Amino acid sequence: AQTVTQSQPEMSVQEAETVTLSCTYDTSENNYYLFWYKQPPSRQMILVIRQEAYKQQNATENRFSVNFQKAAKSFSLKISDSQLGDTAMYFCAFMKTSWGNYGQNFVFGPGTRLSVLP
Amino acid sequence: DGGITQSPKYLFRKEGQNVTLSCEQNLNHDAMYWYRQDPGQGLRLIYYSQIVNDFQKGDIAEGYSVSREKKESFPLTVTSAQKNPTAFYLCASRQGRETHEQYFGPGTRLTVT
Numbered sequence: 001a002q003t004v005t006q007s008q009p010e011m012s013v014q015e016a017e018t019v020t021l022s023c024t025y026d027t028s029e030n031n032y033y034l035f036w037y038k039q040p041p042s043r044q045m046i047l048v049i050r051q052e053a054y055k056q057q058n059a060t061e062n063r064f065s066v067n068f069q070k071a072a073k074s075f076s077l078k079i080s081d082s083q084l085g086d087t088a089m090y091f092c093a094f095m096k097t098s099w100g101n102y103g104q105n106f107v108f109g110p111g112t113r114l115s116v117l118p
Numbered sequence: 119d120g121g122i123t124q125s126p127k128y129l130f131r132k133e134g135q136n137v138t139l140s141c142e143q144n145l146n147h148d149a150m151y152w153y154r155q156d157p158g159q160g161l162r163l164i165y166y167s168q169i170v171n172d173f174q175k176g177d178i179a180e181g182y183s184v185s186r187e188k189k190e191s192f193p194l195t196v197t198s199a200q201k202n203p204t205a206f207y208l209c210a211s212r213q214g215r216e217t218h219e220q221y222f223g224p225g226t227r228l229t230v231t
Contacts, residue, residue: 009158033218043206045222091160095218106151106220108160 004109012115023092031097040088122223141209150192
């Protein structure tokens with residue numbers, strides 16, 4: 001079974017600074033996807049970024065980028081130029097690619113609560 | 119606008135009563151999911167459905183039931199057998215084989231007293 005670990009329950013960063021959130025996972029699969037989701041105080045889950053395991057290039061979405069280290073099973077999220085609106089819970093998620101059964105393939109980490117300070 | 123709706127946002131029930139949480143999507147997604155989120159914790163899978171008239175138990179299905187009679191709808195019933203039903207419930211959907219991310223509804227906060 002896959003597991004996802006986020007070792008930082010809480011973090012804080014000054015506005016305009018850069019912060020990195022850690023995520024490690026355990027799997028024997030070779031083909032999978034990784035995601036970062038954001039849950040602001042409204043509690044709406046929002047997809048931040050995704051990474052296909054077969055791609056060596058790290059995904060980037062505006063101020064958000066990942067450092068994907070497949071051999072180390074590490075998938076960290078870097079937020080540049082932090083903004084007050086980035087304050088949220090951030091969840092790392094793993095999805096096994098299985099064409100036969102794509103129902104129960106998502107595993108979420110416990111989350112990291114990020115506070116952006118003015 | 120395409121999306122996932124959950125209603126109501128807040129729900130209050132007395133202990134011993136069954137309650138049904140609504141989840142509707144107009145994204146034409148094949149798969150739908152129900153998660154439970156407790157304070158300070160991640161998401162735990164309750165049930166999921168890949169196609170109409172089919173659904174599977176997740177990690178914490180005891181005390182819950184679902185149906186999938188239409189592609190757009192995946193209601194969750196919290197039964198009186200669920201020992202600790204007060205929680206935040208999130209519904210999600212996923213298109214299927216071409217895309218892999220899940221899209222989430224706004225959630226329903228259920229309080230049972």
